[in-house]
Amino acid sequence: MESIVEVIARALLAFAIMMIITRILGKQTIAQMTYHDFVAAITLGALTANLAFNNMAKISHMLVTLLTFGGIAYLLMILSLKNRKMRKWFSGQPTVVIQEGRILEDNMRKQKLSLDTLNQELRERNIFNIEEVQYAVLELNGEISVLRKPQFLPVTRGDLKLKMGKRQIFPIELIMDGQIIQSNLRQHSLTIEWLLSQVGKKGLSVEEVNYAVISSNGQIYFDPYEDRMSNPIDKE
Structure with a gap:
C-alpha cells in the first residue's frame, strides 16, 4: 500500500513540476518547437517519467535534475531572444525551398525534405499546382509557409474569367x-x-x-535541376 501511495505522490509531484516549467517557458515553446525546445522536451519528459515511476531514484536527485534542465531550457530561450546569432545556433532559421517558382534542390536536401513531402504540405494549403507558388519557406516548426504568384492569389472566378464548366484534373x-x-x-x-x-x-x-507534373489545369510544369539563378537564397 505504501508503494502505491508513493507512486501516486511521485506522479502528482512530477505533473506539478512539469506544469510549472511549461508555464515558465511560455506558450511559444509549445506552439513552435525549435531544436533546443525539442531536446529539452524529450529530456524533461524522460526525467519526469523517472520521477513518477522509478522508485529506486531519489526524489531529491530527480528534482535537482529536473530543475537544472528546466533552467537550461529557460536560459537558452532568454539568450535566443536577446542575441540573433545565438538564436540561429540554438533555434535554427527558416529555409527557402521554392524561390521565384523554382525548387531549390540543395536547400531541400539539406533539410531532408522530399518532393513528396513538399507536395503534401502544399496540398494541405489547397495548392495542387506547384507552379502557383512564388516562394515557399520551411519554418522552424517544420511547417511550410507559401506565397502564391500574383495571378494565383485568391480572387473570384469572374475576376479570373474562368469558365464555370471547365473540368479540372488531379x-x-x-x-x-x-x-x-x-x-x-x-x-x-x-x-x-x-x-x-x-x-x-x-x-x-x-x-x-x-520534377515534372501535369497540373490540374492540364498544363505541364517542369522544374530543372539547373535553376539558372545568380543568387539563390541559402540561409544555412
Whole structure:
C-alpha cells in the first residue's frame, strides 16, 4: 500500500513540476518547437517519467535534475531572444525551398525534405499546382509557409474569367528526382515518347529535370535541376 501511495505522490509531484516549467517557458515553446525546445522536451519528459515511476531514484536527485534542465531550457530561450546569432545556433532559421517558382534542390536536401513531402504540405494549403507558388519557406516548426504568384492569389472566378464548366484534373506526376514515373504514365495512357517530346520542347533531357507534373489545369510544369539563378537564397 505504501508503494502505491508513493507512486501516486511521485506522479502528482512530477505533473506539478512539469506544469510549472511549461508555464515558465511560455506558450511559444509549445506552439513552435525549435531544436533546443525539442531536446529539452524529450529530456524533461524522460526525467519526469523517472520521477513518477522509478522508485529506486531519489526524489531529491530527480528534482535537482529536473530543475537544472528546466533552467537550461529557460536560459537558452532568454539568450535566443536577446542575441540573433545565438538564436540561429540554438533555434535554427527558416529555409527557402521554392524561390521565384523554382525548387531549390540543395536547400531541400539539406533539410531532408522530399518532393513528396513538399507536395503534401502544399496540398494541405489547397495548392495542387506547384507552379502557383512564388516562394515557399520551411519554418522552424517544420511547417511550410507559401506565397502564391500574383495571378494565383485568391480572387473570384469572374475576376479570373474562368469558365464555370471547365473540368479540372488531379495533378499527374511525370518525373521526380530525374526519374520517369512510368506507373503514372501507364495509368493515364501516356507514352514515354510523348513525355520525351515534351521535355525536348523545353530544351532539356529527363536527367536534367528535377520534377515534372501535369497540373490540374492540364498544363505541364517542369522544374530543372539547373535553376539558372545568380543568387539563390541559402540561409544555412
